[in-house]
Amino acid sequence: xxxxxxxxxxxxxxxxxxxxxxxxSEFFNFYNxxxxxxxxxxxxxxxxxxxxxxxxxxxxxxxxIVLDVGxxxxxxxxxxxxxxxxxVIAVENTDTADLALEIxxxxxxxxxxxxxxxxxxxxxxxxxxxxxDIIISEWMGNxxxxxxxxxxxxxxxxxxxxxxxxxLPSLANLWMIGASDPxxxxxxxxxxxxxxxxxxxxRKQFSQAxxxxxxxxxxxxxxxxxIHSTHLDTxxxxxxxxRSNFVLRVLRPGVINVLVLYFDVGFFxxxxxxxxxxxTSPRSPWTHWEQTLLHLDEPLFVKANDQxxxxxxxxxxxxxxxCMNFELSISFRGDRTRVESFKRFTSD
Numbered sequence: 191x192x193x194x195x196x197x198x199x200x201x202x203x204x205x206x207x208x209x210x211x212x213x214x215s216e217f218f219n220f221y222n223x224x225x226x227x228x229x230x231x232x233x234x235x236x237x238x239x240x241x242x243x244x245x246x247x248x249x250x251x252x253x254x255i256v257l258d259v260g261x262x263x264x265x266x267x268x269x270x271x272x273x274x275x276x277x278v279i280a281v282e283n284t285d286t287a288d289l290a291l292e293i294x295x296x297x298x299x300x301x302x303x304x305x306x307x308x309x310x311x312x313x314x315x316x317x318x319x320x321x322x323d324i325i326i327s328e329w330m331g332n333x334x335x336x337x338x339x340x341x342x343x344x345x346x347x348x349x350x351x352x353x354x355x356x357x358l359p360s361l362a363n364l365w366m367i368g369a370s371d372p373x374x375x376x377x378x379x380x381x382x383x384x385x386x387x388x389x390x391x392x393r394k395q396f397s398q399a400x401x402x403x404x405x406x407x408x409x410x411x412x413x414x415x416x417i418h419s420t421h422l423d424t425x426x427x428x429x430x431x432x433r434s435n436f437v438l439r440v441l442r443p444g445v446i447n448v449l450v451l452y453f454d455v456g457f458f459x460x461x462x463x464x465x466x467x468x469x470t471s472p473r474s475p476w477t478h479w480e481q482t483l484l485h486l487d488e489p490l491f492v493k494a495n496d497q498x499x500x501x502x503x504x505x506x507x508x509x510x511x512x513c514m515n516f517e518l519s520i521s522f523r524g525d526r527t528r529v530e531s532f533k534r535f536t537s538d
Contacts (some may be wrong), residue, residue, distance in 0.1 A: 227262050227263050227286060227289075229478050230262065230263075230328075230478060231263065231265065232478075233477050233478040235468065235474075235475045235476070235477045236328070236468065236477055236478065237265065239457075239466060239467070239468035240265075240266050240269065240326075240328060240468075241269050242466050243358060243359070243457035243466040244266070244269040244270055244272075244273050244326070244358075245269060245272060245273050246466070247273070247457075247459055247463065248273045248274055250324070250356060250459055251270055251273035251274050251275045251324065252273070252274035252275075253274065253275075253276050254274075254275050254276060254323035254324055255275070255276060255277045255278075255279075255319060255321075255322045255323050255324075256270045256275045256277070256278045256279070256322060256323065256324045256325075256326060257278075257279045257281070257322040257324070257325045257326070257346055257350060257351075258270065258278060258279065258280040258281065258325075258326050258327065259281055259310050259325060259326075259327035259329065259339075259342060259343050259346050260281065260282060260283070260310070260327055260328070260329060260339060260342070261280035261281060261282045261287075261290055261305065262282060262286055262290065262328075263286060263289060263290050263293055264280045264282075264290035264291075264293055264294055264303060264305060265293075266326050266327075266328065267280040267290075267294070267299075267303045267305075267326075268293075268294065268297055268299055268303065270303075270324070270326060271299045271302040271303050275302060275324075276302070277302060277304070277319070278302055278303045278304070279304055279306060279313075279315070279322070280294075280303055280304065280305045280306065281306045281308065281309075281310045281313055282305065282306070282307060283307070283308055283309050283310075285307075287305050287306070287307035288307070290305045291305040309342075310342050310343075310345065310346050311342065311345055313346075315350065321350055321351065321352040321355070322350050322351060322352065322355065323351075323352055323355050323356065324355060324356045324357070324358065325343065325346055325347055325350075325351055325355070325356070325357045325358070326357075326358045327339075327343045327346075327358075329342070329343050330362065330453060330455060330479070331479075332400075332402050332479055332480075332482045333364065333400065333451045333453070333482035333504075333514065334362055334364045334418075334420075334451075334453035335364075335430045335504065335514050336400075336482070336512075336513065336514045336537060337512055338506065338511055338512035338513070338514070339512075340420070340422075340430065341427055341428075341429070343357070343422065344422070344425065344426075344427035345427055347422070347423075347427075348427055356459065357422045357423050358457050359422070359455035359456055359457050359468070360421070360422050360423055360456065360457065360458045361419065361420070361421055361422065361455065361456040361458060362419065362420045362422065362453060362454075362455045362456075363416060363418070363419045363453060363454050363455075363456075364416075364417040364418045364419070364451060364452075364453050365414050365415065365416055365417060365451070365452050365453065365454070365471070366414070366415045366417050366436055366438065366449055366450065366451055366502065367405075367410055367412055367413070367414050367415070367438070367449070367450045367452070367471075367472065368410075368411050368412035368438045368440070368446040368448075368449055368450070368490075368492075368498055369405055369409045369410050369411055369412075369446065369448050369449070369450050369472075370409050370411055370444045370445050370446060370447060370448070371405075371409060371447055371448045371483070371485070372409075397485050397487060398533070398534065398535055398536055399535065399536065399537065400451075400482050400483065400484055400516065400535050400537050401482070401483045401485070402479075402480050402481070402482055402483070403480055403481065403483055404472070404476060404480045404481065405448075405450050405472040405480075405481050405483070406472070407472055407473055409472075410441075410450075410472060410473075411440055411441060411442060411443075411444045411446055411492060412438040412439060412440050412441060412446070412498065413438065413439045413441060414471070415436045415437060415438050417434045417436060417451070417502055418432050418434055418504070429505070429506050429511070430504065430505070430506065430514070431503075431504070431505045431506070432503065432504055433501055433502070433503040433517075434501065434502050434503075435499075435500075435501055436499070436500055436501070436502060437497055437498070437499050438497065438498040438499075439495065439496075439497055440492040440493065440494055440495060440496040440497070440498070441494060442494055443492060443493040443494060444492060445489045445490065445491055445492070446486070446489065446490040446492055446498065447485065447486050447489040447490070448483050448484065448485050448486060449483070449484045449486065449502075449518070450472060450481045450482070450483055450484075451481060451482040451483075451484065452469075452470045452471045452472065452479075452481045452482070453469075453470055453479075454467055454468060454469040454470065454471070455467070455468050456468075484516060484518055484533075484535055486520065486531070486533075487531065487533060488520075488527070488529045488531055489527070490520075490522050490524065490527055490529060491524055491525070491526035491527045492522075492524055493524070493525065496522075496524050497522075498520065498521075498522050499520075499521045499522070500518060500519050500520045500521055501517075501518075501519040502516065502517070502518055502519075503516065503517040503518075504516055505517075507536065507537065507538040509538040510538045513536075513537045513538040514537055515534065515535060515536050515537060515538070516534070516535040516537075517532070517533070517534050517535075518531075518532070518533050518534075518535065519531070519532050520532075520533075
């Protein structure tokens, strides 16, 4: 089979969830926008982490076959080619694939990097290639899982990755921090008096949606708490659903009215190799993911060494499988406030 015939058109092999989304879903339309990819390329923390993870480990790429899932402008594919990969299959389901092909040609890598336009679930490897040695993908969304792309990467792993092959990044962790958002209180008061009109009913809808913002470190009031991890080389390809207990220890007094979610991913090659990590913490350099904020309806008045306990659950939306919803239970007993609360956050 020629490279031009790689895309498989038999939809019977595609998961029903993928068929329901379709080529023109909101998700793919977002990544069909050139401005989206420009923002990604300008995120130097993101791009340099992948660059270093690949180019500083050339010995693992030399002569290998690499699959890039959701290649975008193919910059990761080009890094893999520069690291000595013999073939790179760059899969992209949006019209950005046409731009990626042009970029590959402009960099004289078309003999190595082959851009394939279509869903990875539809991909068929060319004759002579049954498995790949390495899978690379920048699949992470806000709060790690909110773009629902992880399952496409795991699909590719299960179908094409050689036993003992590499998947990069290989570990992903979700974390939580308690913080104070001074603008939050002002925003909630805004709804009570909009030019003399009470619009408090809008407050509920406003507060039930996770928001994405950059949280200054001065607003952080607690330590970090691990929430969930995904080991990409071993995890089963299933929808991301979990419930995690958490305990946040207060470091300094203040008012906690928002819980902040961030993630990190690690590129691991072996026991004797130093891993490279990409982190989106408020304490780390800025990335385009920023942080995901879950706003509390009842503020917690805390002092140093107080503990905020709770449970965070995350699951795909029933309306749009690429969106993730949250359930948050809070238990706090302080000198000024005692809170037992439950709240749902919807992102669809």
